[in-house]
Amino acid sequence: MRLTGLQKILWAAAGIATLAYGAFMVLSDRAPLPVAQAAFRPTFALPDAEGRLRTPADFAGKHMLVFFGFTNCPDVCPTTLSEVAQVMDDLGDDAARVQPLLISIDPERDRRLGLAEFVTAFHPSILGLAGDAAQTRAAADSFKIFFEREEDPSAPDGYAMSHSPALYLIGPDGDWLRQFTYGTPATEILADLQSRL
Amino acid sequence: MRTLILATALALSAPAAFACETFTVGDLTVEHAWSRATIGAGRPGVFYVEITNAGDTDDALIGLATPAAGMPMLHETVVMDGVASMPHAMSIPVPAGQTVALAPGGYHGMLMDLSTALKEGDSFPVTLTFEKAGEVTVNVEVLSLRAEGPDCEHAAQ
Numbered sequence: 001m002r003l004t005g006l007q008k009i010l011w012a013a014a015g016i017a018t019l020a021y022g023a024f025m026v027l028s029d030r031a032p033l034p035v036a037q038a039a040f041r042p043t044f045a046l047p048d049a050e051g052r053l054r055t056p057a058d059f060a061g062k063h064m065l066v067f068f069g070f071t072n073c074p075d076v077c078p079t080t081l082s083e084v085a086q087v088m089d090d091l092g093d094d095a096a097r098v099q100p101l102l103i104s105i106d107p108e109r110d111r112r113l114g115l116a117e118f119v120t121a122f123h124p125s126i127l128g129l130a131g132d133a134a135q136t137r138a139a140a141d142s143f144k145i146f147f148e149r150e151e152d153p154s155a156p157d158g159y160a161m162s163h164s165p166a167l168y169l170i171g172p173d174g175d176w177l178r179q180f181t182y183g184t185p186a187t188e189i190l191a192d193l194q195s196r197l
Numbered sequence: 198m199r200t201l202i203l204a205t206a207l208a209l210s211a212p213a214a215f216a217c218e219t220f221t222v223g224d225l226t227v228e229h230a231w232s233r234a235t236i237g238a239g240r241p242g243v244f245y246v247e248i249t250n251a252g253d254t255d256d257a258l259i260g261l262a263t264p265a266a267g268m269p270m271l272h273e274t275v276v277m278d279g280v281a282s283m284p285h286a287m288s289i290p291v292p293a294g295q296t297v298a299l300a301p302g303g304y305h306g307m308l309m310d311l312s313t314a315l316k317e318g319d320s321f322p323v324t325l326t327f328e329k330a331g332e333v334t335v336n337v338e339v340l341s342l343r344a345e346g347p348d349c350e351h352a353a354q
């Protein structure tokens with residue numbers, strides 16, 4: 001069981017609310033509601049490699065590409081990080097207006113193995129954040145993402161992580177804009193970003 | 198023997214040579230064996246390959262061995278209900294007349310307990326054990342951290 005029934009309902013409700021609001025904005029000829037009432041603004045407060053607490057306010061005015069992952073993940077995570085790296089390369093000068101973030105869901109081990117060294121090997125612009133258990137859970141809950149540690153004697157260090165592998169796009173005012181499902185080609189992510197920048 | 202075989206002059210003149218080599222055992226053809234560079238040896242490496250079964254008997258990949266890692270295992274990345282995990286795969290079916298790929302986002306060899314960091318341009322041997330065809334050893338080329346697969350001229354895309 002990956003998602004609880006309640007989580008599925010919450011996801012569905014969030015999706016329906018977003019769609020309904022979009023339809024309202026498109027169809028209504030009345031003045032739109034204040035955006036703050038409808039916007040979904042996921043948040044986090046997590047330390048970077050130097051121990052500085054980073055929050056979305058640090059990146060105000062930029063688009064954020066947010067990925068939850070861990071560095072002991074040789075298959076899924078490098079694929080997404082490589083795509084993000086390719087997007088950043090291809091954005092050229094506009095890359096300065098996009099901040100890619102990897103939020104570790106395995107923060108203790110990632111801090112030990114070196115998160116900054118790992119993410120910057122893909123692209124120097126990627127910032128790795130690794131908090132404590134409570135900060136990590138709070139960030140995941142805020143983004144409505146799932147992660148779980150599973151005890152597995154045959155895995156490295158005796159446990160494996162499962163997680164939502166999508167990439168999330170946050171707007172310059174902190175609004176959640178969309179997600180890119182795992183495996184979305186870099187060209188598609190690039191085209192979407194270029195249409196917004 | 199835990200030393201990696203370094204790709205030397207050959208790799209310099211033909212960068213894609215190792216991953217594009219073809220190996221055969223019985224009715225099976227094994228090619229495009231590659232891995233990704235790692236940052237240090239503390240995290241697991243990965244192993245990808247393509248296996249074609251030209252025979253009329255189903256076979257299955259049941260094990261990996263390599264001097265590059267103390268604990269190589271077969272894994273399958275599964276994305277279910279929007280959640281990715283990578284359970285251990287007891288065996289990977291290689292049905293008659295089909296090609297099976299260990300590729301990003303699906304089946305992969307998980308190279309745990311690396312002997313040393315995998316560097317782009319290096320190569321190392323991996324012995325694959327099949328249920329029926331037996332064993333075959335292939336050279337695995339280490340591609341860049343950002344690689345999505347080898348670029349072989351004959352590779353059908």
Ligand SMILES: [Cu+2]
Nearest residue numbers: 075272283307
């Ligand atoms: Cu794996």
